[in-house]
Amino acid sequence: MSLEAILFDRSDLQNVSVKVLDQLLLPYTTAYVPINTIDDGYRVIKLMQVRGAPAIAIVGSLSVLSEAQLLGNENFTQTQTFYDTSDFDRIRSTLKQRLAFLLDSRPTAVNLSNALSEIEKILKNSDTLESFRRQLYEFVCQLIDDDLSNNVKMGNNGAEFLLKQLKSESFDQDFAVLTICNTGSLATSGYGTALGVIRSLWKDASAQLSQEQNSDKKRKVDRGGAKMTHVFPLETRPYNQGSRLTAYELVHDNIPATLIPDSSITYRIATSDIPIKAAFVGADRIVRNGDTANKIGTYQLALICKQFGIKFFVTAPKTTIDSVTETGAGIVVEERKADEFKHVAGTVIDGATGEPQLSGDGKPMAGKVGVAPVGVSVWNPAFDVTPHELIDGIVTEVGVYTKDAEGNFDLTDLFE
Numbered sequence: 001m002s003l004e005a006i007l008f009d010r011s012d013l014q015n016v017s018v019k020v021l022d023q024l025l026l027p028y029t030t031a032y033v034p035i036n037t038i039d040d041g042y043r044v045i046k047l048m049q050v051r052g053a054p055a056i057a058i059v060g061s062l063s064v065l066s067e068a069q070l071l072g073n074e075n076f077t078q079t080q081t082f083y084d085t086s087d088f089d090r091i092r093s094t095l096k097q098r099l100a101f102l103l104d105s106r107p108t109a110v111n112l113s114n115a116l117s118e119i120e121k122i123l124k125n126s127d128t129l130e131s132f133r134r135q136l137y138e139f140v141c142q143l144i145d146d147d148l149s150n151n152v153k154m155g156n157n158g159a160e161f162l163l164k165q166l167k168s169e170s171f172d173q174d175f176a177v178l179t180i181c182n183t184g185s186l187a188t189s190g191y192g193t194a195l196g197v198i199r200s201l202w203k204d205a206s207a208q209l210s211q212e213q214n215s216d217k218k219r220k221v222d223r224g225g226a227k228m229t230h231v232f233p234l235e236t237r238p239y240n241q242g243s244r245l246t247a248y249e250l251v252h253d254n255i256p257a258t259l260i261p262d263s264s265i266t267y268r269i270a271t272s273d274i275p276i277k278a279a280f281v282g283a284d285r286i287v288r289n290g291d292t293a294n295k296i297g298t299y300q301l302a303l304i305c306k307q308f309g310i311k312f313f314v315t316a317p318k319t320t321i322d323s324v325t326e327t328g329a330g331i332v333v334e335e336r337k338a339d340e341f342k343h344v345a346g347t348v349i350d351g352a353t354g355e356p357q358l359s360g361d362g363k364p365m366a367g368k369v370g371v372a373p374v375g376v377s378v379w380n381p382a383f384d385v386t387p388h389e390l391i392d393g394i395v396t397e398v399g400v401y402t403k404d405a406e407g408n409f410d411l412t413d414l415f416e
């Protein structure tokens with residue numbers, strides 16, 4: 001099992017290497033895909049072999065670095081026809097076009113757009129290919145390192161905020177949380193956003209559990225506070241990020257979880273033996289008023305949480321903030337191909353053993369099954385937009401933002 005979505009060998013600035021985990025093959029097959037050009041970056045992002053707003057930005061940026069490295073390679077420059085390598089101005093002009101091409105791979109997640117805007121500034125301020133490559137290398141290393149450190153800060157901020165709120169309500173029992181899609185290590189440079197909060201909550205619960213177990217049985221155990229002891233991840237049709245990716249991460253981390261169908265949320269909350277006290281979701285784009293684009297199904301999860309009085313938190317780093325767009329009405333929501341909905345992609349399972357069927361090379365066999373008539377039309381938006389009115393808090397690496405008495409978020413200090 002590998003939770004490393006991106007393998008970036010940065011040991012030699014002049015010879016970096018990039019590979020991404022092919023998430024279409026998870027959870028049964030671990031296979032990495034090399035990234036040598038912007039075309040490679042575009043392809044793996046478009047096909048969703050790599051996905052998740054922060055990971056998309058990182059892989060997109062790494063694909064630019066890899067292509068710039070190729071431009072410094074005589075064998076490549078002599079055989080390719082795309083670039084006029086006679087001078088850096090001509091390279092710069094073509095690279096600008098290539099950045100615009102890459103941006104189009106997944107238009108809703110703002111992280112890629114924010115990262116490519118920074119790369120365009122570096123390109124503009126570089127006089128030579130070598131200086132561009134060095135500055136780009138430093139930018140991408142910082143992007144990756146900041147993402148990881150910010151995810152841990154965000155996770156701890158979200159966990160601390162919820163536990164403090166529950167304590168203020170004198171709630172000190174075990175509880176469960178809901179989450180949708182995949183917002184963990186497979187969507188970022190590690191630890192995750194919403195799943196990072198879940199990791200931090202579980203770390204707190206584990207510490208309390210071991211304290212209770214190791215305490216002197218005779219002494220009255222000072223019962224700790226509330227503990228998150230269960231997670232309900234939604235399967236997240238039609239791409240199944242929840243069942244294929246989030247469940248995979250939770251099993252990997254030994255965090256107690258029960259995977260549930262998207263359509264069962266209301267009934268799960270209504271019948272759960274363990275109180276469900278919060279939902280933590282990720283984001284692909286948070287606009288100025290707090291309206292948030294996230295995986296399709298998030299909006300209805302927020303509505304259901306409101307109905308049951310369950311706290312609903314969006315969790316995202318500053319790199320997911322769109323400081324230009326005023327409201328959710330301005331967000332372009334990507335629609336995916338109909339076949340991604342009418343076919344279910346996965347690993348072929350032997351009905352008798354429940355194990356993956358192996359192909360000739362001994363690897364689990366990938367396959368697709370059709371679940372809708374060829375002739376039916378479908379609507380397959382990749383995201384929806386949750387109004388800020390349904391969001392109780394926005395968890396970031398800076399802190400947790402809540403609404404004022406008028407019900408408005410003030411996210412000004414998140415606008416770069």
Ligand SMILES: CSC[C@H]1O[C@H](OP(=O)(O)O)[C@H](O)[C@@H]1O
Pocket residue numbers: 051052053054180181182183184187188193194241281282283284294295296382
């Ligand atoms: C921290 S990932 C943010 C966001 O990205 C996912 O979308 P996709 O799997 O289509 O790239 C999902 O909306 C996550 O919440």
